Amino acid sequence: xxxxxxxxxxxRLEWLERGEGRPILFLHPGIGIAPDAPVLDRLASKARVIAxxxxxxxxxxxxxxxxxxxxxxxxxxxxxxxLRLEGAxxxxxxxxxxxxxxIAVKSTSRIARLVLADAVGIKVGARDTRDIADxxxxxxxxLAQQAWFNPEAAKRDYKSMxxxxxxxxxxxxxxxxxxxxxxxxxxxxxxxxxxxxxxPALVLWGEADRIASPDYGRAxxxxxxxxxxxxxxxxxHFPHLEAPDEFAARVLAFEGDHA
Amino acid sequence: MKVFHFTEQAYPEAWDQHQGSLxxxxxxxxxxxxxxxxxxxxxxxxxxxxxxxxxxxxxxxxHSTATCMASTVIVTLSVLARETKRARLLVLGYPIAHxxxxxxxxxxxxxxxxxxxxxxxxxxxxxxxxxxxxxNTNPVFIMERFWEAHDFIIKAMTSHDEPFNWEGQxxxxxxxxxxxxxxxxxxxxxxxxxxSRTNARVxxxxxxxxxxxxxxxxxxxxxxxxxxxxxxxxxxxxxxxDRFAYLALVGIARSEDEARRRAELVAxxxxxxxxxxxxxxxxxGFLSVEDNARLLQGKTPPRSxxxxxxxVNMATASVQELIDAAxxxxxxxxxxxxxxxxxxxxxGGLGNLLMMGQAGHLSHEDTVDSLTLFAKDVMxxxxxxxxxxxxxxxxx
Numbered sequence: 001x002x003x004x005x006x007x008x009x010x011x012r013l014e015w016l017e018r019g020e021g022r023p024i025l026f027l028h029p030g031i032g033i034a035p036d037a038p039v040l041d042r043l044a045s046k047a048r049v050i051a052x053x054x055x056x057x058x059x060x061x062x063x064x065x066x067x068x069x070x071x072x073x074x075x076x077x078x079x080x081x082x083l084r085l086e087g088a089x090x091x092x093x094x095x096x097x098x099x100x101x102x103i104a105v106k107s108t109s110r111i112a113r114l115v116l117a118d119a120v121g122i123k124v125g126a127r128d129t130r131d132i133a134d135x136x137x138x139x140x141x142x143l144a145q146q147a148w149f150n151p152e153a154a155k156r157d158y159k160s161m162x163x164x165x166x167x168x169x170x171x172x173x174x175x176x177x178x179x180x181x182x183x184x185x186x187x188x189x190x191x192x193x194x195x196x197x198x199x200p201a202l203v204l205w206g207e208a209d210r211i212a213s214p215d216y217g218r219a220x221x222x223x224x225x226x227x228x229x230x231x232x233x234x235x236x237h238f239p240h241l242e243a244p245d246e247f248a249a250r251v252l253a254f255e256g257d258h259a
Numbered sequence: 260m261k262v263f264h265f266t267e268q269a270y271p272e273a274w275d276q277h278q279g280s281l282x283x284x285x286x287x288x289x290x291x292x293x294x295x296x297x298x299x300x301x302x303x304x305x306x307x308x309x310x311x312x313x314x315x316x317x318x319x320x321x322h323s324t325a326t327c328m329a330s331t332v333i334v335t336l337s338v339l340a341r342e343t344k345r346a347r348l349l350v351l352g353y354p355i356a357h358x359x360x361x362x363x364x365x366x367x368x369x370x371x372x373x374x375x376x377x378x379x380x381x382x383x384x385x386x387x388x389x390x391x392x393x394x395n396t397n398p399v400f401i402m403e404r405f406w407e408a409h410d411f412i413i414k415a416m417t418s419h420d421e422p423f424n425w426e427g428q429x430x431x432x433x434x435x436x437x438x439x440x441x442x443x444x445x446x447x448x449x450x451x452x453x454x455s456r457t458n459a460r461v462x463x464x465x466x467x468x469x470x471x472x473x474x475x476x477x478x479x480x481x482x483x484x485x486x487x488x489x490x491x492x493x494x495x496x497x498x499x500x501d502r503f504a505y506l507a508l509v510g511i512a513r514s515e516d517e518a519r520r521r522a523e524l525v526a527x528x529x530x531x532x533x534x535x536x537x538x539x540x541x542x543x544g545f546l547s548v549e550d551n552a553r554l555l556q557g558k559t560p561p562r563s564x565x566x567x568x569x570x571v572n573m574a575t576a577s578v579q580e581l582i583d584a585a586x587x588x589x590x591x592x593x594x595x596x597x598x599x600x601x602x603x604x605x606x607g608g609l610g611n612l613l614m615m616g617q618a619g620h621l622s623h624e625d626t627v628d629s630l631t632l633f634a635k636d637v638m639x640x641x642x643x644x645x646x647x648x649x650x651x652x653x654x655x
Contacts, residue, residue, distance in 0.1 A: 136538065136543065137392060137538060137539070139538055158557075161555075166555050167548050167549065169552070169555065170548040170549075170551035174399055174543045174548060174551075177399050177543035178397070178399040178400075178544065181543075182396075
């Protein structure tokens with residue numbers, strides 16, 4: 001069932017796919033997605049989960065001319081066409097949430113539902129303040145404090161990791177900057193385009209997220225025509241990692257409400 | 260050998276007032292504009308003296324830092340283009356990939372070249388990593404952007420018959436037609452800096468002057484990579500010494516003790532230059548993913564070596580270690596001369612000594628005395644130093 005690599009829409013991707021039924025296209029955050037992330041199995045118990053690494057992330061190829069979030073969004077539209085997905089649920093976390101919104105404003109022809117979890121991508125505050133914490137201007141310890149409900153859980157022992165995993169981490173960081181350095185983690189035009197997303201949307205937010213606050217999430221939900229906002233307790237910017245059971249339960253319940 | 264006088268135009272009054280970073284986040288309320296004015300005028304005076312003493316001149320810029328107050332090379336060059344009489348004016352460097360507008364760069368540099376009557380040397384640089392957070396240039400595309408800015412500036416300086424258009428990846432222009440055009444034809448000489456063999460080879464292919472900083476006894480490997488590129492471009496003569504430049508600290512006086520005292524003050528530069536929060540030192544994409552993977556494991560490749568292969572950390576090295584690694588030339592005029600000649604032989608040829616003649620807390624009086632002594636007792640011998648084609652060929 002699971003394949004490690006797959007070429008889709010002319011790009012060789014690190015490919016994760018498991019489960020059967022309605023398709024969930026799972027768009028990982030900037031830190032990538034591990035094949036053994038429990039959230040994937042929880043979702044796959046009820047759906048067909050497709051969770052590739054984005055071009056440039058993890059072990060996926062980086063096409064040289066793919067340089068913007070728009071390029072990634074059009075790539076995923078091609079991917080959904082090639083896989084002939086119908087009635088998919090698009091789930092995106094953080095950077096993946098931004099990407100999901102950029103895809104959905106362009107076309108929801110293959111998308112029936114949208115889940116944005118702790119998504120970045122829009123500008124809501126004043127021009128002389130950041131809506132989204134500058135993760136490139138903080139130490140790893142500070143980042144863990146801001147992004148996690150339980151910062152201890154973010155700790156990683158790089159010295160014991162395989163070289164290929166370290167390269168994947170370095171590629172994630174580089175790719176995130178490639179697509180999100182400037183304007184920082186947002187597209188100034190996106191908010192005014194969100195009205196185009198008429199499919200039901202769930203905006204899910206870790207209540208301890210200090211990278212993008214719950215109020216930022218509420219503004220996101222308000223800009224979507226058909227969205228509901230839910231807080232996840234005991235979770236920060238990566239609720240799919242800190243609260244995988246609850247995260248999957250909320251996504252599946254939302255699917256059930258809009259079957 | 261040409262000798263350039265260089266100072267970073269530091270504001271050392273702030274050096275003990277930081278919370279772990281002298282760059283990017285150091286609040287500018289710490290800077291007293293009156294002290295800054297005194298320092299600027301003093302540094303200009305020292306460059307004017309250098310012009311009179313027979314030096315050439317090097318200037319640079321950094322941003323949001325007490326280690327270097329000059330935030331635009333164009334202001335410094337403007338002052339010096341008018342006020343100096345004979346010195347070559349080397350900017351090393353102009354971080355062209357960080358500038359939003361390379362057309363403006365081409366206009367500024369051409370104007371400097373004309374006002375100085377053809378004395379500009381154009382050093383284009385990638386810039387150190389901790390310039391990225393302030394410039395906000397995407398570090399992932401920094402080298403592509405650098406070369407596009409370079410190609411554009413050169414084309415703007417060398418197009419004279421009709422305006423052209425530019426529709427590149429990073430820059431778009433219409434009616435490019437710079438006035439004034441540069442004095443030097445086809446354009447002022449191009450320099451760059453590097454610490455990587457790959458880039459050194461590229462610079463060799465282009466035949467630009469290549470400068471290295473703090474590379475000590477690792478310099479030869481970089482110069483040899485340049486020479487490979489130089490040959491690969493089809494040139495039959497070896498790369499002449501004037502293609503190579505080396506930036507060194509200098510502590511000089513009539514007695515060795517006094518030279519060591521001055522050297523301790525000059526060493527304030529390497530000891531403060533790297534005081535910057537770790538997350539600003541390594542922006543994403545600045546290093547290769549392989550290098551970043553090694554960094555995650557705590558492996559940092561050593562950069563500076565002594566002649567006998569000891570690794571030297573510039574930020575913590577003693578003056579003696581800096582001397583051993585040829586990061587600093589220090590002593591009486593005879594000692595300094597011998598150290599430079601010895602290092603030139605290591606390099607297989609060196610045509611440009613970029614001398615940090617002032618740094619840190621070295622006073623105006625000490626700087627004037629050092630510059631005067633070096634000009635009188637070392638520079639004439641360096642100018643006469645024969646670097647034969649045979650030596651350069653042997654280096655091949």
